[in-house]
Amino acid sequence: MPNSDRAELEVSATEPADCTRWLDTEEQRAWRAFLRAAAQVDDALDRQLQRDAGMPHAYYQVLAMLSEAPDRTLRMSQLAGLTTSSASRLSHAVARLEEKGWVRRDRHPTDRRGALAVLTDAGWDALVAAAPGHVSAVRAAIFDRLDPEQVAGLRAISERIAGHSEA
Amino acid sequence: MPNSDRAELEVSATEPADCTRWLDTEEQRAWRAFLRAAAQVDDALDRQLQRDAGMPHAYYQVLAMLSEAPDRTLRMSQLAGLTTSSASRLSHAVARLEEKGWVRRDRHPTDRRGALAVLTDAGWDALVAAAPGHVSAVRAAIFDRLDPEQVAGLRAISERIAGHSEA
DNA sequence: GACGGATAGTTGAATGCTCAACAAAGACGG
């Protein structure tokens, strides 16, 4: 952020009033630390999965959510919600996973607009094969670095941030 | 993660021992909440900047870091470190920013391998124009949802996660 | 039951990112 100019802007009489609530020092530090942490975690996991399992993290999440669903089946819109991805992104992702034979698309029984994503046996196997390495990576990136109290804090803070978003 | 199979794997005598340290319930919840939060924050900021300032968040970060550097100049490698991006990514990004006239590349005075990224006046203006909206988005995504204690916690936890990474 | 609007999902083009390969220059050891 353009720090050095802020003072000037604030006292400038000819400029429109600077009513922006800038971040204070504490917020600034928390914000940058969070950015760093999030980026590093995401990069580490993405690389690990791409290298060891041949899929990006987003695709792993799709398989993981399907694996826990009844009949290993979810509606596209629900799956999109669970994986925090747009309809378009998920559609492309499922198309790719379908090519790999890991996911299949079925018609929704009652709503003819709907599509159901179903985890295939091959998809299950791919997930089971990828899971241990992934969990290790998650531990290395997060939980090995935090004590239980911090884990609880991380959860509480994350839920606050994620809760009822899209203001 | 393939939960329902875990019990089977653990008691299976013919399979190789499952020595993976899976996530317990608390870790699981913290992990998923964190994933959600990080994804939402990143998406919100990326969209806001793309819409209002015509640049992705990663590019904004490049401009922001340059704006705070002496002479608004940084070596590529340093800039990569500050923005948590790979050399390649940064190189592409700076190329793009150069086309827009927001950043210029200079030779490093002593190390002839090195390149210096310099924020132009137009780049400064673009950053100043984008900053208020961006800060608002950051507030809406993070700080409006947390009390000061949680902000301190977020910082501490993030620094732990980010610290000396790339194990 | 027909219309208007909302919802579900797909598609293609444009853009950014990753990976691997590369070039160019410094650093170091003999």
Next chain:
DNA sequence: CCGTCTTTGTTGAGCATTCAACTATCCGTC
């Protein structure tokens, strides 16, 4: 100095994501 190893940065191909446009279906209402 000469060869090798490391560091710095760029490049191009391939892939993932985004955005906008589109189709199809459902829902509520008159």
